[in-house]
Amino acid sequence: MTPSAALARPLQALYDVPAPAKLNLFLHITGRRPDGYHLLQSVFMLIDWCDTLHFELRTDGIISRTDLHDAQAPGVETLPAEDLCMRAARALQAACSTSLGVHISLEKRIPSQAGMGGGSSDAASCLLALQRLWGVRLPAEKLKTLALSLGADVPFFLSGGHAWVEGIGEHITPITLPEASFVVVKPGAGVATQNIFSASDLKRNTVNATMLDFAAHANGQIFEFGHNDLQPVAQRICPQIDQSLEWLESQQLKGRMTGSGSAVFAQILHDQALSSAPGEWKIKKCRNLEIHPLADW
Template sequence: MKAIYDLPAPAKLNLFLHITGQRDDGYHLLQSVFMLIDWCDMLHVELRRDGQLSREDLTTELPADDLILRAARALQAFASPGQGAHISVAKHVPAQAGMGGGSSDAATCLLALNRLWGLNLPLSRLAHIGLKLGADVPFFLGGRNAWVEGIGEEITPVTLPSARFAVVKPPEGLDTRLIFSASDLQRATPVAIISGFAADSESLEATNLGNPVFDFGHNDLQPVAQRLCPAVTDAIEWLGAQGLKARMTGSGSSVFAKMPQAPQEAELLEAPEGWQVRQCSNLEVHPLLGWAT
């Protein structure tokens, strides 16, 4: 195998994000549901036999040493001498958006090079490598929508109803570290349980409850983000003016809202200049699910 092309790296939305405490080492304890969506970056990997790692940016210019190259270097420690790779990246998911784009790229890179180099490392080993790169990487490696706890390492797959969402990214981004270090961040939301989330789509359909999973909880990071970045409020209000109930995903600055089921009600107004707006569907599973055992 000399090359693998068209490898998707999907973004995620946090249906809610609760901060339930903080560890002595400073890491925050969270609860969230991570949901995969069809807004994707695309990676291509080609084998190099000189042991070098290189990256080519096909769309947006990325930092010189990003999570993709860091993931490749971490995995290369398990490869045979002389095995390298050239990685081409078509970046579409915006940065500093709370959508996990960089972590998803790293996960897709690990899955792809594990196959390109014939390493056959199990998913558990890849997840161990991924956690050192970022707390969200193991989720993308796991390949399923999930209830996430701890600092992001406790992952329980959940089933979600199919739905469409309006996702809005204003021009401004947000630094996650600024939000988590804020003195006014809520850090004591009561612990929830999966049964309270009620993520079984079959039972929802059977009881005609609609999709209450998409209204569960809140995002504890949102008030701080709105203070630091007024554009988050602008995006929420823009969707609200169209009858959509919006909240922020992750640490922002992107916000999202569930779209109506009727196609004729799904048209959005023209967005302000510089905003990225997409209608996205959630994914049942990651497109590369099963690439590691």
């Protein structure tokens, strides 16, 4: 059977496909490759803040997308015409040599420029859903290579759960995390990832940690391990990150930034009450997920 061989007769549609966000419990930059890519260590944790995607089969080979929101609504982000979801669909279509197309409807809830991996998660869910919709299947390693070509975070969202992540994002080791609740704060301003990684003052030589180091903090301190090397640069570029961390401190919470920001988070009690915050901020109480909702796909 060839990699693009049909698994079954194509479906007509798939609805309500979730794409969960992630939080970086820590993010260490340990070096830089000759090609400019940064080497990292991190724990990626899935949370229940999700985008939702719908897929309708097209037999004309065309790939199209609709954003399911009111473009005039305050705080709503309009996606670019060629977002990661569209790129993922085109890449899979080419890799499987299928003549089928798809219309994708995307309900975007995860904020962009937040460090939560929303676009990467959308792309991963797109790859998984379209294999079902089109009745095709790529071998796992080829799918991972395709995912990595789309973005460093995309392979994680195909891995099925929380993970210890190294390299440029391609070395993924599954881990188990205790159930916990968090508050995630996304200020109005965002941060472009490229601006963070290109900064001259970014620390790029943090000493390598080990999974044993991380596990040693399992007795109630697992969510306070390490630090985020990107945070000082992001705080300089985006002062609202400081304001968000100060708001968490006012709630008696110790926060840190996820990814390249600008979202910050802190562990909370599930029923913990929180005071109000600036209206343009997005604040959401979340729980971590035991596994990715599409783990068996």
